[in-house]
Amino acid sequence: MSETGTATGRQNSTAQASQQDGAQASNKPAPSVFGRVSQQLRGNPLVVLLIAGAASVAIIVALFMWASSPEYRVLYSNLSEADGGRIITELDTRGIPYRFSNGGQALLVPSENVYTLRLQLAEQGLPRGGNIGLELMDDQAFGISQFAEQINYQRGLEGELAQSITSLGPVEDVRVHLSMAKPSVFIRDRESAKASVVLTLLPGRVLGQGQVSAIVHMVSSSVPELAAEDVSVVNQDGRLLSADAGGNNDLDGSQLEYIKEVERSYQRRIENILTPILGDDNIRAQVAAQIDFSRREETSETYGPNQPPNEAAVRSRQTGLSLDGEDPLATGIPGALSNTPPGVAASPINAPDEGEGDEGANNPGDLRRLNQDDVINYEVDRSVEHIQHRLGQIERLTAAVVVNYREEMNDDGEWEQVALSDVEVQQIERLVRQAMGFSPARDDAIDVVNTPFAEVREEEDTREWWQRPEVLELASTLGRYLLVALAALLLYLLILRPLIKRYTQVPVMATAPGGGTLQTSVGDDDDEESEASREGGEDADETYHKPKRKRKTSLYEHNLNDLREMAQEDPRMVSMIIRSWMNSK
Numbered sequence: 001m002s003e004t005g006t007a008t009g010r011q012n013s014t015a016q017a018s019q020q021d022g023a024q025a026s027n028k029p030a031p032s033v034f035g036r037v038s039q040q041l042r043g044n045p046l047v048v049l050l051i052a053g054a055a056s057v058a059i060i061v062a063l064f065m066w067a068s069s070p071e072y073r074v075l076y077s078n079l080s081e082a083d084g085g086r087i088i089t090e091l092d093t094r095g096i097p098y099r100f101s102n103g104g105q106a107l108l109v110p111s112e113n114v115y116t117l118r119l120q121l122a123e124q125g126l127p128r129g130g131n132i133g134l135e136l137m138d139d140q141a142f143g144i145s146q147f148a149e150q151i152n153y154q155r156g157l158e159g160e161l162a163q164s165i166t167s168l169g170p171v172e173d174v175r176v177h178l179s180m181a182k183p184s185v186f187i188r189d190r191e192s193a194k195a196s197v198v199l200t201l202l203p204g205r206v207l208g209q210g211q212v213s214a215i216v217h218m219v220s221s222s223v224p225e226l227a228a229e230d231v232s233v234v235n236q237d238g239r240l241l242s243a244d245a246g247g248n249n250d251l252d253g254s255q256l257e258y259i260k261e262v263e264r265s266y267q268r269r270i271e272n273i274l275t276p277i278l279g280d281d282n283i284r285a286q287v288a289a290q291i292d293f294s295r296r297e298e299t300s301e302t303y304g305p306n307q308p309p310n311e312a313a314v315r316s317r318q319t320g321l322s323l324d325g326e327d328p329l330a331t332g333i334p335g336a337l338s339n340t341p342p343g344v345a346a347s348p349i350n351a352p353d354e355g356e357g358d359e360g361a362n363n364p365g366d367l368r369r370l371n372q373d374d375v376i377n378y379e380v381d382r383s384v385e386h387i388q389h390r391l392g393q394i395e396r397l398t399a400a401v402v403v404n405y406r407e408e409m410n411d412d413g414e415w416e417q418v419a420l421s422d423v424e425v426q427q428i429e430r431l432v433r434q435a436m437g438f439s440p441a442r443d444d445a446i447d448v449v450n451t452p453f454a455e456v457r458e459e460e461d462t463r464e465w466w467q468r469p470e471v472l473e474l475a476s477t478l479g480r481y482l483l484v485a486l487a488a489l490l491l492y493l494l495i496l497r498p499l500i501k502r503y504t505q506v507p508v509m510a511t512a513p514g515g516g517t518l519q520t521s522v523g524d525d526d527d528e529e530s531e532a533s534r535e536g537g538e539d540a541d542e543t544y545h546k547p548k549r550k551r552k553t554s555l556y557e558h559n560l561n562d563l564r565e566m567a568q569e570d571p572r573m574v575s576m577i578i579r580s581w582m583n584s585k
Helices: 002-027 033-043 045-068 081-094 111-123 146-166 209-222 253-278 422-436 469-503 524-535 537-544 550-569 571-583
Strands: 072-077 099-101 106-110 171-179 194-201 231-234 283-292 297-303 314-324 369-378 382-388 393-403 406-409 415-418 445-450 506-511 517-522
Touching: 045 469, 072 081, 072 111, 081 106, 081 111, 106 111, 146 171, 146 194, 146 209, 194 209, 209 231, 209 253, 253 283, 253 393, 253 422, 393 422, 422 445, 550 571
Parallel strands: 194 231, 393 445
Antiparallel strands: 072 106, 099 106, 171 194, 283 393, 297 382, 314 369, 406 415, 506 517
């Protein structure tokens, strides 16, 4: 009876305390929204576990995606808005991720897709570039002024030239500025056309002098009244590339390339003829060529000596004969005197005898003058020769050949290097002469040297293994995944595990003094007490009141403190529980 009365008194005191706590709680203000949410979460611990688990999984997945995310590289930079939109649409169609950097000026894609995308987009004509060609003239407004039409034509011509120059391999982007010619009736007021070309080359690429000359001639040929020397080509670094491309006679890049090609040709000849004899690694040859690029023309005219008449060819012959007698013909000024007949000849009677005198016995008069001319013209021996010297003629060749020692096995069975004999060196020199076309008239020179070659040793990496790039890259990759694993472990130990222990303990109904029941949570260390409390009845009361089980008492005090805190936070729920106890049998 005493025990029953004691239990009843404890129940009454507990009820009175609960009523007092309820009265005090009723005077407290209503909990806030956050308080109600927290109370609901405490009432349903599964929700807290689900939220914590989902947050942990999300953090782990985000870290794993960060660790396994690919490295992004620049696909294109400085794209126009039209080209950028087309390329992004194509990337979305292919499902390839992309990013922007440098304020939207560069388009980044995963590094393993850079070169493949460039080839595929180039096949589709992307990027097309921002240069507008002569299609600008298609949509001109009606009644446009002549000045605006000329400006549009100039812009279209600049765009066409820019598109043509961009098609060259090393060129990434180009801008062309034209200053059109201004004709005038006065020669001193005329202005010739001029052009400026600004090139943006790809990283690590350069333009040869021949390519620069091609750009200069292409621009000068496309613009009326534009000379090649009035075209300026500048790269993105501000370097003038057209210094030697304006048509001067200095040595340009194409001539230098021709010299190198001639030297390589003779070098290959020498190596090809000596390699089967000496081996590929036992010969080194270099050829230097002096080439004349000057333009010369010669014209000569030669006259041979006069030849004998019998052997010479007669070109023309002229013969003349003139006789002058005693009674010349009528001469003088035409008139009466000159038309007077000659005097009457003497009669035979009055003539002298035949025997008188020796002269003129047979002629009627004395022969006063006889002239005879004979002119012969012979053909002249004349030779005319016109010589035009060939451009790029070889003036002199010099060759240097180095031959390695020959390997032979000595008496000890070991390989050693032995020098070639003088006869073998002379044979090699003769072969080199024949291969290069040796000409004493050009003063060519050959030098053959027999010497042992130095051993080529690969440069050893003296750095430690942990300083090598491949090791550092592997360590960086492993570090990312280790960081993800460490973060997952910390989330489990600090968040998930305490929550799981707190909300997954087995609830046990412990018998309170006076016949009531208390809801407790028993962990792994309280297995024996939980089993005893589940039996109920008198065994439970005896187990509960055993003085030797101090641990049970501490558990009771802990539960009592929890009940007090619960009563302060939610007095309504506690009052409902107590009311249900009081109404129970």
